[in-house]
Amino acid sequence: MNKKELGLGLLLLVIAAVTGAINPAFLSLVNLLNMANLIGLFGVFALGEGLVIITGGIDLSLGSMFALLGVIFIDLLTTYQVPWPLALLAVLLGGLVLGAIQGFLVTRLKMQPFIVTLCGLLIYRGAARYYTSDSTRGFGYGDEAATLSSIASGNVAGIPNTFILLIILALVLGVVLHRSVYGRWLYAVGKNEEAARFSGINTNLVIATAYIISGLLAGVSTVLFVFYTNSVSPSSFGNFYELYAIAAAVLGGCSLRGGEGSILGIVLGTALLQVLQNLVNILGIPNSLNFAVMGTVILIGVLADHQLQARRRRKMALAGLARTAPRSTLEGQQSAAPHGVGALPVRTGDQA
Amino acid sequence: MAEILFELAGISKSYPGVMALDDVSLRVYRREVLGLIGENGAGKSTLMRVLGGVIAPSEGVIRIGGTERVRMTVNEATQAGIAFVHQELNLFENLDVAANVFIGRERLVGGPLKLVDDAEMRARVTPLLEQLGADFSPDTLVDNLSIAERQLVEIAKALSIDARVIIMDEPTSSLTISETERLLEVIADLKAHGISVIYISHRLSEIMTCADRVVVLRDGRTVGELARDRLSHAAMIRLMIGRDLKALHTPPKRPPQPGGCDIVGLVTSAFPDRQIDLSVRHGEILGLAGLVGAGRTSLARAAFGIDPPLGGEIRIDNAPVEVASPRDAIRQGIYLMPEDRKKSGLVLELPIRENVTLASLLNYARMWLVSGPAERKVSTEQVRRLSIKVPSIDMEAVTLSGGNQQKVVLGKWLSMQPRVMFFDEPTRGVDVGAKSEIYALMRELADQGVAIVMISSDMEEVIGVSDRIAVMHEGSVSGVLERPQFSEYNVLQLAIGQAPETVEAAAP
Numbered sequence: 001m002n003k004k005e006l007g008l009g010l011l012l013l014v015i016a017a018v019t020g021a022i023n024p025a026f027l028s029l030v031n032l033l034n035m036a037n038l039i040g041l042f043g044v045f046a047l048g049e050g051l052v053i054i055t056g057g058i059d060l061s062l063g064s065m066f067a068l069l070g071v072i073f074i075d076l077l078t079t080y081q082v083p084w085p086l087a088l089l090a091v092l093l094g095g096l097v098l099g100a101i102q103g104f105l106v107t108r109l110k111m112q113p114f115i116v117t118l119c120g121l122l123i124y125r126g127a128a129r130y131y132t133s134d135s136t137r138g139f140g141y142g143d144e145a146a147t148l149s150s151i152a153s154g155n156v157a158g159i160p161n162t163f164i165l166l167i168i169l170a171l172v173l174g175v176v177l178h179r180s181v182y183g184r185w186l187y188a189v190g191k192n193e194e195a196a197r198f199s200g201i202n203t204n205l206v207i208a209t210a211y212i213i214s215g216l217l218a219g220v221s222t223v224l225f226v227f228y229t230n231s232v233s234p235s236s237f238g239n240f241y242e243l244y245a246i247a248a249a250v251l252g253g254c255s256l257r258g259g260e261g262s263i264l265g266i267v268l269g270t271a272l273l274q275v276l277q278n279l280v281n282i283l284g285i286p287n288s289l290n291f292a293v294m295g296t297v298i299l300i301g302v303l304a305d306h307q308l309q310a311r312r313r314r315k316m317a318l319a320g321l322a323r324t325a326p327r328s329t330l331e332g333q334q335s336a337a338p339h340g341v342g343a344l345p346v347r348t349g350d351q352a
Numbered sequence: 353m354a355e356i357l358f359e360l361a362g363i364s365k366s367y368p369g370v371m372a373l374d375d376v377s378l379r380v381y382r383r384e385v386l387g388l389i390g391e392n393g394a395g396k397s398t399l400m401r402v403l404g405g406v407i408a409p410s411e412g413v414i415r416i417g418g419t420e421r422v423r424m425t426v427n428e429a430t431q432a433g434i435a436f437v438h439q440e441l442n443l444f445e446n447l448d449v450a451a452n453v454f455i456g457r458e459r460l461v462g463g464p465l466k467l468v469d470d471a472e473m474r475a476r477v478t479p480l481l482e483q484l485g486a487d488f489s490p491d492t493l494v495d496n497l498s499i500a501e502r503q504l505v506e507i508a509k510a511l512s513i514d515a516r517v518i519i520m521d522e523p524t525s526s527l528t529i530s531e532t533e534r535l536l537e538v539i540a541d542l543k544a545h546g547i548s549v550i551y552i553s554h555r556l557s558e559i560m561t562c563a564d565r566v567v568v569l570r571d572g573r574t575v576g577e578l579a580r581d582r583l584s585h586a587a588m589i590r591l592m593i594g595r596d597l598k599a600l601h602t603p604p605k606r607p608p609q610p611g612g613c614d615i616v617g618l619v620t621s622a623f624p625d626r627q628i629d630l631s632v633r634h635g636e637i638l639g640l641a642g643l644v645g646a647g648r649t650s651l652a653r654a655a656f657g658i659d660p661p662l663g664g665e666i667r668i669d670n671a672p673v674e675v676a677s678p679r680d681a682i683r684q685g686i687y688l689m690p691e692d693r694k695k696s697g698l699v700l701e702l703p704i705r706e707n708v709t710l711a712s713l714l715n716y717a718r719m720w721l722v723s724g725p726a727e728r729k730v731s732t733e734q735v736r737r738l739s740i741k742v743p744s745i746d747m748e749a750v751t752l753s754g755g756n757q758q759k760v761v762l763g764k765w766l767s768m769q770p771r772v773m774f775f776d777e778p779t780r781g782v783d784v785g786a787k788s789e790i791y792a793l794m795r796e797l798a799d800q801g802v803a804i805v806m807i808s809s810d811m812e813e814v815i816g817v818s819d820r821i822a823v824m825h826e827g828s829v830s831g832v833l834e835r836p837q838f839s840e841y842n843v844l845q846l847a848i849g850q851a852p853e854t855v856e857a858a859a860p
Contacts, residue, residue: 192695
């Protein structure tokens with residue numbers, strides 16, 4: 001755990017403690033489990049968004065993807081009476097394919113991720129509304145997918161399955177991102193795509209894979225949300241959800257310039273956002289201020305992080321200077337290899 | 353000599369833990385070219401920043417035009433007639449030449465509307481460009497100019513503020529041989545117009561050509577001053593590094609072995625109507641000279657699969673190899689040390705350890721999971737073998753000096769099995785000591801049987817390091833020189849497409 005995540009975790013605890021002190025209902029088991037469920041729901045696709053952001057891209061299409069995949073999912077189960085495992089598979093595949101198409105457009109056709117996924121946002125939403133003639137789809141009274149429903153919205157020993165799923169996915173993706181070769185490539189590509197390419201990394205594949213994972217996780221989230229709301233209204237289902245994911249990732253330490261961020265950070269970011277939402281309700285702050293509170297906290301969080309980082313860099317530069325100084329004179333006397341001296345101008349440059 | 357333009361006396365600059373400048377004194381006279389040399393980190397750039405008013409000295413005084421002061425602001429330095437031509441050019445590529453020259457001091461019309469008077473600015477820039485012998489007009493977008501032309505824009509900018517001294521920091525590091533000569537002519541012309549130039553360069557032959565006087569810095573101190581009549585390579589190098597430079601060329605331990613890399617009729621996307629034929633044997637360093645834009649980098653990029661070749665063949669030990677991507681090339685043992693190490697060679701924000709293994713990470717992984725110990729082991733080995741000066745392999749590459757960064761890029765490839773290596777300007781921006789280390793490493797690699805192609809615009813390097821020199825001209829190889837034929841004259845002749853004195857014809 002690095003400092004950034006530690007800070008975020010502390011912030012989370014402080015906010016929870018203060019809110020709990022003002023209104024103990026915040027810390028009641030019911031409320032905590034409810035928050036855990038929401039954190040699970042919003043965390044799953046935030047993980048995918050985080051991966052895309054680490055490549056230096058962005059995925060704006062997630063919310064619309066939920067609507068499109070959601071209406072198809074319900075239609076498959078109700079209208080076409082498809083067995084739920086097949087319907088589930090279809091939705092997951094659907095998310096994967098949409099992600100793959102976006103990844104293809106970004107990497108092969110060199111389109112900007114913002115534009116590609118903005119168009120995705122518009123197209124998927126439009127397709128969902130056209131497909132349903134703008135009418136809400138629901139499960140009615142049948143129990144078309146009782147098994148899946150109980151998995152998606154059930155709990156184990158009271159802990160919501162969505163939250164458990166998030167933890168499992170976070171652990172898996174944490175290993176992928178922080179321990180695997182792919183994860184290393186992802187950071188390298190996000191920081192410097194050209195140098196990665198010059199090192200023989202198939203950068204297009206690495207980036208496209210991030211979009212594919214994001215699409216797949218969007219498929220998973222679709223199913224979770226469908227069983228959370230039990231119906232899909234194509235014009236509003238999932239609206240703005242991509243922004244929650246982006247906010248969570250940024251709050252969790254991802255840089256929109258790419259190459260930075262961690263799975264733990266994204267999970268903590270999601271948790272913080274949900275806690276804030278909950279806090280607004282619990283403390284009786286007018287609900288209309290919901291977004292404003294979220295925006296303010298993100299703004300302050302990112303600002304504070306920048307300030308802290310700048311301070312750390314200054315400190316490091318100074319430490320670097322102090323460290324090289326004695327070494328360089330030593331080498332100068334040995335006269336063979338004056339490299340310590342060679343290292344200096346870079347640092348004095350930082351100073352100026 | 354003539355009047356003193358300004359004088360720095362007893363200048364010191366200390367940062368916590370380090371003396372960047374230690375009691376340095378420097379005079380600049382009117383109408384002179386002052387060469388300022390020293391290894392990277394000797395304090396040249398810091399001294400020039402003091403002069404430009406960018407940083408304040410800790411001690412010492414600056415005397416300009418009869419006044420004495422302890423520090424200057426950037427504006428005061430500009431008013432005193434001090435102008436910079438930066439190493440990394442500070443121009444706006446999306447604006448035209450005139451707009452760049454007048455950036456921040458735009459001529460305005462329209463009274464309170466404050467509209468920019470393009471016509472007026474262009475009219476003022478035209479004579480400056482003429483004076484510099486530039487063949488582009490003030491309304492050309494800087495984006496369309498070559499680096500040499502951009503430099504002229506910077507010089508025009510200096511002239512437009514009536515600069516009395518122009519400081520040029522490594523002005524030729526990205527220039528071709530002929531562009532360099534042009535720049536030296538421009539400098540002579542500036543001098544004739546009464547302008548002084550402080551010329552900072554690692555390239556001693558340029559200093560020899562243009563400087564009236566040379567000041568040598570080492571470890572933040574002035575270690576010597578050489579008048580024009582006492583200038584020599586050996587004298588300068590002795591002062592810079594405090595030791596004599598050994599003869600540059602180390603012959604191979606054994607004659608080049610048969611086999612190697614043959615490039616046959618290769619067509620690059622930069623020159624679709626030209627073919628390149630080139631051979632480099634195992635154990636040989638082939639220098640690849642030519643003007644910038646002659647197709648040398650395009651050749652390297654094609655052979656490394658960055659811009660896959662449009663036609664022709666690459667053979668290693670007579671077996672054709674397919675290079676459609678860098679991955680293919682790496683699999684075949686063809687590696688490239690790119691020209692721009694910060695952009696293409698390194699991920700600066702990643703630690704040294706991760707940069708070293710970036711191209712071969714799968715070798716240090718089991719089931720796609722990176723093995724920390726294996727990775728640390730190979731990185732530590734490379735750091736030791738290349739004597740990269742760094743406290744820890746977990747330091748970000750960005751904190752290293754140019755020479756050490758270059759060695760990290762080298763370490764990335766040496767941790768694998770090179771068969772053919774392209775070095776594109778391997779010592780650009782690298783200090784003298786690290787340079788000779790890189791040369792020694794190249795020779796060591798060659799002696800291990802690697803075929804080495806070294807692209808270089810530095811004549812001393814091309815002639816001193818290569819076993820053979822191939823010269824490119826407008827997209828194809830115009831000739832190959834063997835060691836007895838090596839001379840600056842011959843390389844230059846071939847580079848401009850003419851026959852050298854005696855030369856073997858290029859490979860058919």
